[in-house]
Amino acid sequence: MTAVPSYLSPTGQEIVFLLLGAVAVGSALLVVTTRQLVHAALWLVVSFGALAGCYVVLTAEFVAWVQVLIYVGAVVVLLLFGIMLTRAPIGRSADLDSGNRLVAAVVALATAGVLVAVVIDAFRTAYTPLEPGGGAAKELGASVFRTWVLPFEALSVLLLAALIGAIVLSRTDIKSGDEPPAPESRGE
Amino acid sequence: MHIVYPAVVAALLFSIGVYGVLARRNTILVLMSVELMLNAVNLNLVAFDVWLRDRLHGGQVLTLFVIVIAAAELGVGLAIVLALYRNRRTVDLDQLRELSEDQPMPAGRTLPPPQAGADQPGGGSGGERPVDDPATSGNGAAAGRQEKRASRGGVQ
Incomplete structure (x- = not known):
């Protein structure tokens, strides 16, 4: 077991990581507390971007770029489309939180307390020097297409299934023949 | 680190x-x-992959897989939400109680009479009415339940 460097003299990488982590956690807090639906999606961009920065600091650069491409590029745009298509109110709305906010805060604080305490107790002495290159596209690509190629292919089938499922759910002109049409609850 | x-x-x-x-x-x-x-x-997976110096990069590859699965989940989830919005005109979770059991009402609350107004057919869309205190939201849930019974043809 090598000696663990002191927590009181953080390296530059650790300072950058902690700043990015603070940005990620702070904007995530704004995502779950903001009163404006669109702002929540935009704060989500900030949070995911800061997390991508965290991945870069942790030398996982390929994962960082995938995070930027898929989360910031695709997922948030999808969420914004969802907000638009459900005709959510633009601007301040009072009813984004349900009645059990207090219970939720208690549960979340308890989760945070338990997790942080356990994690600090367990990994107090864990330390690794960061060496660049471990998460480069070349290494990761070789790993994906050599060792993990079977789960990769299974995942592509799963993506296809999810795509077809989303299309079937979104189409309105597919009627099942045997059951009566769903009752219109709002009757227009 | x-x-x-x-x-x-x-x-x-x-x-x-x-x-x-x-x-x-x-x-x-x-x-x-x-x-x-x-x-x-994902952050945990990447951090432990870096810490353990996995030769197969299992952590980072699993992170990529989780990102892909998250994208698929979000696609199907948003399709379900949009189908819900088409049928119910609302995406508020506490008004969607069709799959819940018929719980006994809390003491002191009664089911509102059927002619209670806001969620009658044609009486405007109930989804956009502001629900800001627990009493009103309880009423809304009760009204939704009753409406469900009405739409089943009053079986119960």
Whole structure:
């Protein structure tokens, strides 16, 4: 077991990581507390971007770029489309939180307390020097297409299934023949 | 890099996601909170992959897989939310109680009479009425239940 460097003299990488982590956690807090639906999606961009920065600091650069491409590029745009298509109110709305906010805060604080305490107790002495290159596209690509190629292919089938499922759910002109049409609850 | 730092950041992100899932009412905001929780898991995976110096890069490859699965989940989830919005004109989670059991009403509350107004057919869309205190939201849930019974043809 090598000696663990002191927590009181953080390296530059650790300072950058902690700043990015603070940005990620702070904007995530704004995502779950903001009163404006669109702002929540935009704060989500900030949070995911800061997390991508965290991945870069942790030398996982390929994962960082995938995070930027898929989360910031695709997922948030999808969420914004969802907000638009459900005709959510633009601007301040009072009813984004349900009645059990207090219970939720208690549960979340308890989760945070338990997790942080356990994690600090367990990994107090864990330390690794960061060496660049471990998460480069070349290494990761070789790993994906050599060792993990079977789960990769299974995942592509799963993506296809999810795509077809989303299309079937979104189409309105597919009627099942045997059951009566769903009752219109709002009757227009 | 101390492994505690990414682990603590991931734990905080996860509990923020838990808060969002429990406290938010709009379904799209709940989906956003689920994404936050998945990202916390991803940060853990990357950090432990770097710490353990996995030769096969299992952690980072699993992170990529989780990102892909999250995208697929969000696609199907938003399709379900949009289908819901087409049929019910609302995406508020506490008005969608069709699959819940018929619980006994809390003491002191009664079912509102059927001619209670706002959620009669043609009486405007109930989804956009502001529900800001627990009493009103309880009434809304009760009204939704009653409406469901009415739409079943009064079987119960």
